[in-house]
Amino acid sequence: MLNLGHAPVLIVVVLLLAAFIIPLLGKRQGVVNAVFLGAGAAAFIMSLSMTMRVLAEGTLHYPVGGWAAPYGIVVLVDVFAAYSSLVLAMVALIISWFAVYGPREVRHNGVYFTLILLLTAAMQGMVMAGDLFNLFVFIEISSLAAIAIIAIKGTKESVEASFRYLVLSALGSGGVLFSIALIFMITGHLNMEYIRTTLIVTAEQYPLNLLTSIGLMVVGFGVKAALFPMHVWLPDAHSNAPTASSALLSGLVVKVYIIALMRIAYLALGLEIFALLPIRHLFLALSTGALMVGSVFAMVQDNAKRLLAFSTVTQVGYIFLGFGLFSPRAIEGGVLHILNHAVMKSLLFLAAGVIIHQTGIKKLSQFNGLGRKMPLTFAAFTVGAMSMVGIPGTAGFISKLYIALGALDADMLVFAVLILVSSLLNAAYYFPIIISAFFGKDSEKEAVEPRLAMLAPILVLALMVFFFGLFPSLMVPLVQQTALLFVR
Amino acid sequence: MNDMILEMLSRILIPATQLFGAYILFHGHLSPGGGFSGGTIIGASFILYSLVYRFTAQKHRLKHETSLWLEVGGVLVYVMAGLVGIVFGRHFLTNQGVFPTGEPGRLWSSGMILLVTLGIGAKVAGTVLKLFQELLEGGAEPDGHH
Amino acid sequence: MLAAINVLLLLFLVVCAVVVARTKDLLSATVIFGAYSMVMSIIWQQLHSPDVAITEAAIGAGATSLLFLAAISRTGRHEE
């Protein structure tokens, strides 16, 4: 009955349906878990099949309601969308597993799972949206859900951080909505592809409108994606959330906005306009700031989760750097880094969460000797950290390699050097943790490995770091075709 | 004293508001209005109701289960209406050719639109009331939720 | 004539917005915000968008103000 040709909406709908049903199930925890994980798995399978299909047949246009563009809403799945959807579904499924079997940090699991499902559904909808306003609706759902999974922890810090996140996020939404209004005003369309064809004609007539609109778009998405000067909300928000939320937020949510922005850039604005305006150079400047500031702030942190949050600021900088350099290989690197960072940052957050749960220690300075007591957890943490630094053989190396190659292709030697310097800075704050954990003096704290169900997602992610580090060729066709979308 | 006047007033006001809301809801496809505005108006009437009787009868407070079913029922109707399209071999949320669209201008026309409007109306009414109540007294007791 | 009324309404809108931002009394601010929404809804009616006008009257002026009132009743009426 179910034709997988409907996957572009079914992925979203299945996740939404599960989200709607879970509150009805009440306290039947087993059923709730089954529905939660089942929906995630179904989304993953559909996403996989959809990706295969996109690779075989090219871009999919799914007209919702049967109304073809420009009248109806079209879900537009190109390689970039398929890739992003796959990454989202995969990593979200693993984090969902952790949310079920990991340490319990919220009282109402049902509510928590509902929010996670809504968040993932919105993210899936966002990366596949072919219509600007549809994109906006999904942005709002994901923003609201993302804030809620921070506030659900209920501590003073998390509520305060989530309020701040909400205010800035609302500002960003306002910017995006304004920009959509301006674009609609000068094109009369909301479908991205029609906007592009119309803009070619009308852009000259309304240059200031277009410029403002793009500026608002960049700022709006920049706030949500924590691009460098707009990252101020991120460290508090990500570090005060429950562990699974932190992983989800840092690993996926910030990146989804980058994906959406880049999709708008090539689908709605068109490369001509993107190349005409100095957006690229803005990206380059801001990501340089992100690389430096994120690392420097991360170095002085003693709270494990805060350190990881600041590191996210840096890594977002890498992705923007890849897109800003705009040579095919740099874009491939940026796109790969979306996956790689999703995997390794989730890994680090989950491992840190497990460590905090098993030992009660939040401070990095007290991690000494814990590595010997919890070897598997810390080995996984080490793998993630090595990937962050960019040790070859791990996933993080590949994306850095690509971005650095792309920097040379774009004749910008300085950014290749910048990446290396930033790797060094990463090493300077990740390695001391590992060293003190494995070789430091024993602390008095008792610590044991968690049970296998809790450890499993971490180990799976650690294996994935190696897997994508050694066999990136699996993703390369997708990534290369994605780069072709940008550089035609 | 005050309560009596309030009660008298509300006895007239609440049904009137609800009637107005229902009109807006049912005529969403014919005249201005629709699920969201109609639902909000009905929800507002419930809010009025709960405010007026708040001190006299705590039991009048909308039950958790009821509001939940309103909430979820509304969106489920929506999603199910959408899935019907897929089952019929068309696209998600297809109206034309799947639902009877009827004759334009009549009350029972426009197929899915009316159905979905009613669903949304129920959902929004529940949501508005629920949000208001939670903001007014939510989180007061440690485990007052269930 | 009608244009003049519209301009007046717009002016009223801006004044309302400034007053909302300036008033120290949160309850008054909420009430003025309700008025602001109401005026907004009238303007939309003038612009021949009755659907939006009704929705704004119900949600913007009605529900939002009610929610604000509920929150203010929990947190206190005056800005510190």
Place this chain on the structure above:
Amino acid sequence: MQTTSVAVILPVMVPLLLAAVIYAVERRSWRLRNSLSVMAALASFLLVVQHYRTIMADTTIVANFPQLLPPLGVSFRLDYLGFFVATVVSFVWLLVTIYSTAYMVKEHAKNRYYPFSVLTLAGAMGVILSGDLITFFLFFEVMSLSAYVLIIHEETAVAMRAGYRYLILTIIGGLSLLFSVIAVFQQAGRVSFTPGGLPLEITALTFLAFLGFLVGFGIKAGMVPLHIWLPEAHPVAPSPASALLSGLMLKTGAFGLIRVTYQIFGLEMMQIVMWRDQLQLLAAITIFLGSAVAITQDDIKRRLAYSSVGQMGYILLGVGLLTERALIGAIFHIFAHAFMKSSLFLAAGAIIYSTGKRRVSEWVGLGRKMPITMSVFTVAALSMVGVPPLVGFVSKWELALGALDAGSVAYVLLLLLSSLMNFIYYFPLIQNAFFGEGVAHAAQAKTRRDNLPLAMLAPMVALAAVILLIDLLPYNFALELAERATYSLFTTAR
């Protein structure tokens, strides 16, 4: 001639897998753990040596995996140079591992030592057998990072500090290597070890690439002024680990420099630009400073570490002179120094193991107490000084001839000076050990001679035997291999 065979990755993969197995079994049985560790080195050695005939038939064995790490691709290759160095490394590793099974008994955390030692071996073999820069870099990092665990094995504050310095420098080196790899790829479109890919006109990028290689390999090889981690790290590691680090791991830096000089940049480019001179100058400073500072050290392992710095200078000089003789000398010295320095460290380790004396000044009369150990030490030390017919002499001879070929008489004098300094820091020690009179040792004179387990004695003796005998054999196959490696490098590099 070239043949493709996946067998060439086995010397890397077998220890890599065995490292995991050792980690898994170590809690069950220490016997199994030890024998597996030895097996890993032995397997590597045999898997390399089995290709002897193929290699001697002028054939290069390659294995390419372009799907891995796109767009660069992973590839392995076994040529003369690789075969020679791989044989040396795996053989010495085998001996040192046998030695360590006895030596490490006294140490803690043995379960950590063995897997990481084997992992380091896998990394080193990967470096040597790699067919392109990115594979080289990959295994270079594996080796460097696992060596960190060997260095800080004792976990004392000193060791941690030395280890941290090593780690930071390693990462800096790794990053500059990575930069150079990327730059080479960008300029040449490929990173395989075949000269001529780079455009001949020198861009800023090519120069930076060269600089990156120099820094990356210089740090590993202990080139002055990047040697600062070396005299800290080698003394704090357990003696077999020091032997591995000093005798073998340093060589990968020099090995990489040879690869890069002859097979990435090519002779022509090295001669056009002045990089050759810079390299020579750095090498000369390294030789001089390393040897000079070694004289002043009292801790035996520090003295040996500085001596390593000086000896690495020989190899770098041989690379930098760009003449065939000099390169023969350099490649042969990789072999010679591996054997000499390993036996020195093993002997020093044996002495520390049974007497606990690290200071040279306390070694009075030790020669009478531990004659075998001390003889091994003596043979190796004499070879370091360059006494014929020991191996050390051969490499110095070739180097000197190479320097003459290049018309640089000054370097011949430098070599002589360095030999003299070697003499100064080894000879008094030996004299003191055999003929010195120490009151303090009268009490211990009754103990059994040497008093060492066979597993420690045998490897030392084997190493010393090679040092003594290889040049006396009718057919010095090591020199032969070094010559062939050099010729093949020179013929392809032109």
Place this chain on the structure above:
Amino acid sequence: MVIIERLYMNIYYLVAVILFIIGFHTMLTHNNLLKKIMGMNIMDTSLFLFFVAIGYIHGGQAPILREGVMQYVNPVPSALILTGIVISVSFTAFALALVVLLHKQYGTLDADKIIALRSKRHA
């Protein structure tokens, strides 16, 4: 002069932009959390006004189809705004819930005081 004339003709857009700035400013700089939320609402409604003004056509009638009407106004912005209003109220509701919680936890609604209290707790 031309600019001012155009500004007057586009007065709806102009007012929308002014309201946007007022809302933005209130949201960003006002210390009281409830005021921030009101600023958010003003900002959102300004955008809705902007949208509706885009859709207006001189002489157009409300887009409810009936006989004898030649020109309707553009229905698309109105349809979008309906969505926008609902999103705005959702955000407001959640923000108010957070404000209530913050008031319960910190006893104040002043952003500066909350930050001061938080850093004191940390120290």
Place this chain on the structure above:
Amino acid sequence: MTLMVLLGIGVLLVLMVAEMPLYGDVTAPAHQGVMQKYLRDSARDTGAINTIAAIIIDYRAYDTLGEATVLFVAVIAVTAAFYGGYEHE
């Protein structure tokens, strides 16, 4: 500082307003896109004479599903904020 920035943004936006297509102009680009079809065909396509209803619940029904979901998220989020955490100080 903030004021200056806002002033700058304000001037930019006002300039932009001056550049915009004229208000109420039937030839403005916004009215050339999808509007005509909606007004022409909505009754036939959907059976609703309120074009806006036709747009929100038929042509752009996916958006409205999202809209309903936003409300749902709001309720769940408020519930989460009030009852989610363990810690209530």
